[in-house]
Amino acid sequence: MLPAARTPGSYRIELVCLGNICRSPTAHVVLEERLADAGLGDVVEVSSSGTGDWHVGDPMDRRAAATLTAAGYDASRHRARQHDPADDVDLVLVMDDANLADVGGRTDRIRKFRDLDPREPGSDVPDPYYGGDHGFEEVLTMVERTASAIIDALRHERPWADRT
Template sequence: MTAPVLPAPRTPGRYSIALVCLGNICRSPMADVVLSERVDEAGLSGLVRVVSSGTGGWHVGKPMDPRSAATLTAAGYDATRHRAQQFAPSWLDEHDLVLVMDSANLADVGGAGDRVMLLRELDPVGTGGEVPDPYYGGDDGFEEVLEMVERTSAAITAALQRLLGRP
């Protein structure tokens, strides 16, 4: 797998990634949990900050959707710490990279740019696609999202290791 090229860090030796979906209870918290674990496993936890948010504020302070949490838990992840928060425009200047789940989220944060893109632009499979919202579907949708974020998180982590000069 070839690691994608990430924008340069705003602060040398540190990196901050924000993951964004609609309500911050399904897709972006799943991506946050998985990417955070990959970062920890790579020994980058002191250098890389990962956060998630939603463009809508109606779930602020709540845990992730029980189906997201169950999918993560079944795969061995800890889904208990997440609490939803709302995306703020200031995040565009505070993070090195803002990764959104779909084109509606992309429009909600002001569109694509050097530091703003779809998460799946970094996915080694189906590059450029959207992460489908599993909220109104069955459990298989949550499993599909997990597969997407696991492989994309692996690619992002490899790119972070290269960018931050870590083996």
């Protein structure tokens, strides 16, 4: 079950990894496009960030961008930013256990991205940064599958709706 929106009528999801140049921006681009295709882009806002600050302002890793571009996504607009716990978001989805610890641990509003993965719920999205191109392709496959499940949950649960 997804947490309710803090403000009825809209829902904000933040995707978090270590540097905000590989996994979370890949998930951001995919989820944002899928939400638009599903007609939910006007009620669900997506952002991404990293727990570290060393890539702030940088574009996405070139291999992540190339993988997204080859799959038909637009990776050109991303600029890395650092996670700010004061951001007013409804749901934070982190990529791995280390990111989960960095943002303060699991709560109703903080979970792992793959908690919603229909194949391997609760698994990490592995960091492809120090590997080859295949790792970026594996990440994209996991992200696409999990993004579909997130959209299904959003459609079913409508957490942005006023429940009073």
